[in-house]
Amino acid sequence: MKIILIGIQGAGKSTQGSFLSEKFKIPYLSTGHIFRELSKEKSKIGRYIKEVMNAGFLVPDKKTLKIVSEYLNRSEYKKGYILDGFPRTLSQAKEFKNGIDKVIYLRVSDKEALWRLSYRNGDDNREDETLAALRKRIELFHKFTEPVLDYYRKKGVLIEIDGEKPIEEVNKEILKGIKK
Numbered sequence: 001m002k003i004i005l006i007g008i009q010g011a012g013k014s015t016q017g018s019f020l021s022e023k024f025k026i027p028y029l030s031t032g033h034i035f036r037e038l039s040k041e042k043s044k045i046g047r048y049i050k051e052v053m054n055a056g057f058l059v060p061d062k063k064t065l066k067i068v069s070e071y072l073n074r075s076e077y078k079k080g081y082i083l084d085g086f087p088r089t090l091s092q093a094k095e096f097k098n099g100i101d102k103v104i105y106l107r108v109s110d111k112e113a114l115w116r117l118s119y120r121n122g123d124d125n126r127e128d129e130t131l132a133a134l135r136k137r138i139e140l141f142h143k144f145t146e147p148v149l150d151y152y153r154k155k156g157v158l159i160e161i162d163g164e165k166p167i168e169e170v171n172k173e174i175l176k177g178i179k180k
């Protein structure tokens, strides 16, 4: 099973992604995590990605597609995966030729996401989680990622979930949506 998780930062994608990964015994991967690892490299590409991430901008589509395709070609992802953070633009969605079963959209308001993230940042600060970067990511979500939701809605694979409900309820709603 190939599942995509979409939502603004703080929507609970990694929590739900880990849960689904355990439930269906398929690996979870997030492009944010892949890029954070790459940004640690002391190479030209590493420095470039670090700069883009710290500003809250998006890594260009071509680079993103290349990196994601390379990852998904690995044998561990052959049977399926839970993919978090990709696609984030319409062009990424259209170019992605991997066959998707379901796309789960965890919907939370900007206000709720910012509140959750400021709380989370209390004890675990991440270099790319400054308030300016978070606001930029939310702005880019509305501009570039919302069209991706429409794209999958029209294809009939989008499951929309109220991500502001308690974690367990969100779990249940997702499973219900997948079984439909």
Ligand code: AMP
Pocket (backbone or CB within 6 Å): 009, 030, 031, 032, 033, 035, 036, 052, 053, 056, 057, 058, 059, 060, 064, 084, 085, 086, 087, 088, 089, 092, 137
């Ligand atoms: P995330 O942890 O998903 O919020 O991702 C952190 C950062 O990684 C983003 O702000 C982008 O700079 C980059 N990133 C992650 N996924 C993508 C993507 N699909 N397209 C472009 N940039 C991405």
